Amino acid sequence: MHVDVMLTPQPLQRMDGTARALEQAGFDGILFTEAGRTAYLSAAVAAAAAPNLELSTGVAVAFPRSPMVTAQVAWELQEATGGKFRLGLGTQVRTHIVRRYGVDFDSPGPRMRDYVQAVKACFAGFRGEPLDHRGSFYELTWLNRQWSPGPIDVPDPKVDIAAVNPWMLRMAGEVADGVHVHPIGEPGYLQRHVLPNVARGAEEMGRSLNDISIIVPVNIIVGDTEAERAADRELLRGMLSFYGSTPNYAFIWDEAGFEGTTARVREHQKTGDIAGMAAQITDDHLATFCTEATWGGLAQALVDKYGGVASRLVFYNALMGHPERIERFGEVAREIRFLTEG
DSSP, X not given: OEEEEEEOOOOHHHHHHHHHHHHHHTOSEEEEOOSSSXXXXXXXXXXXXXXXXXXXXXXXXXXXXXXXXXXXXXXXXXXXXXXXXXXXXEOOOHIIIIIISXXXXXXXXXXXXXXXXHHHHHXXXXXXXXXXXXXXXXXXXXXXXXXXXXXXXXXXOEEEEEOOSHHHHHHHHHHOSEEEOXXXXXXXXXXXXXXXXXXXXHHHTTOOXXXXXXXXXXXXXXXXXXXXXXXHHHHHHHHXXXXXXXXXXXXXXXXXXXXXXXXXXXXXXXXXXXXXXHHTSOHHHHHHHSEEEOHHHHHHHXXXXXXXXXXXXXXXXXXXXXXXXXXXXXXXXXXXXXXXXX
């Protein structure tokens, strides 16, 4: 099982040191999320500083960038990493896309499907094939040698997408190389929705579930003392309440036995009551949506929970507020590889 660590991009002058520390700690790679800073520039610095790491965007926002621009950046990063880059794309939500980025958000699922196909058409064009993508949202038909980056000596980058609902999961199985599961995607949700829908989409295109990477972020509560674990619990209450406030994700809480969680969180969100939002996440929520263990038991706990389901684990909160724990989490990553690969 491949183990990444999730990292929010930092000022670029600090990224090289962080990347080297994560490489030395024993992680397979870094998954760069995208918020106020872009994922791609951080990946470029990390590629130069820590050449043994696999690098992924997890996820970069797709629609504000044209498919050609995204394909060019991914192509250069794939070349810079010697074939160890994965392009992870997401739709974001309407408010961000329309009001922050100023672009269209109509039909986000079908638009993302067309976007992925357009990006892959660009990759083929860079290798010399005629560029002829004519989709419902994007039409790309002109690329001459002068404006192409040209072929590279490694395979095309893998293209992964973030998906939550059944339609998006099936679409990921049809056109993507991997699916980024949401951070509140607990094991029951993986079994009920992710695996069967991705498999169905893959089969429709003559592929199998084994052709698609299932990329699962894991929320970790770890420590050899109650005080250490308590700090993680409080951090994750806040994080889960933030993610769980989105109405489109309410069904995940409900199906896991926590009906009405989104509505209760949103009541406090409307008044700006951040502490009240976090208070809606009970210890029972944490037991379902997180993995709690001592340091010595964490690797086995994660393998027991996600073995045979996830092909790639992402330590989601490993670096949140506790950068001094990098080496210990790296040891866990190495132990997971030993347990799953021998």
